[in-house]
Amino acid sequence: MAEQDNSPPAESAEPTQASEKKRGISLPIILAIVLVAQVAISYILITQVLFKIDAQTPPEEETEIAESETKEPIGSVFLIPDLVVNPAGSGSSPRYIKCSFGIEVDSEEAYAEVEMRQPQVLDTLIRILTSKRLEELDTPQEKDLLRMEIQEAINDRLIAGEVTNVYLTDFVIQ
Numbered sequence: 001m002a003e004q005d006n007s008p009p010a011e012s013a014e015p016t017q018a019s020e021k022k023r024g025i026s027l028p029i030i031l032a033i034v035l036v037a038q039v040a041i042s043y044i045l046i047t048q049v050l051f052k053i054d055a056q057t058p059p060e061e062e063t064e065i066a067e068s069e070t071k072e073p074i075g076s077v078f079l080i081p082d083l084v085v086n087p088a089g090s091g092s093s094p095r096y097i098k099c100s101f102g103i104e105v106d107s108e109e110a111y112a113e114v115e116m117r118q119p120q121v122l123d124t125l126i127r128i129l130t131s132k133r134l135e136e137l138d139t140p141q142e143k144d145l146l147r148m149e150i151q152e153a154i155n156d157r158l159i160a161g162e163v164t165n166v167y168l169t170d171f172v173i174q
Contacts, residue, residue, distance in 0.1 A: 087129065128146070
């Protein structure tokens with residue numbers, strides 16, 4: 001009987017060692033698989049995502065060259081400071097528009113003519129601004145239309161050159 005008691009514990013000790021070996025072997029294998037998967041995902045993200053973003057962004061030198069080629073040089077700019085007018089429809093509640101303009105011309109002759117015709121230019125600006133209601137000057141698109149209208153009206157008066165752009169340097173509605 002003594003032999004029988006010793007043999008079952010010996011048999012039971014072998015399966016526990018085998019199960020410990022299986023667990024011990026499987027854990028490093030699982031960790032290795034997870035590590036390889038993380039490395040593979042990192043490689044794909046770096047090569048496919050980050051390098052594509054860098055390839056789409058042009059170098060700074062190329063953008064500076066492209067910008068300098070597309071920009072037109074600015075001509076002479078005649079400044080009209082602090083023009084104050086009442087807009088159309090201000091009625092019983094007095095409202096005011098205070099604005100300043102920069103009028104860009106294409107040549108020195110045109111600049112001299114705008115300077116000589118300053119009273120006519122001011123009259124044109126006052127007529128256009130007083131014909132507008134406040135609602136017609138709210139959005140940037142409406143201000144662009146105002147600039148174009150002013151440009152056309154002043155160009156109709158000039159002989160020596162033309163206005164190439166009108167800038168609003170100050171615009172306050174009160």
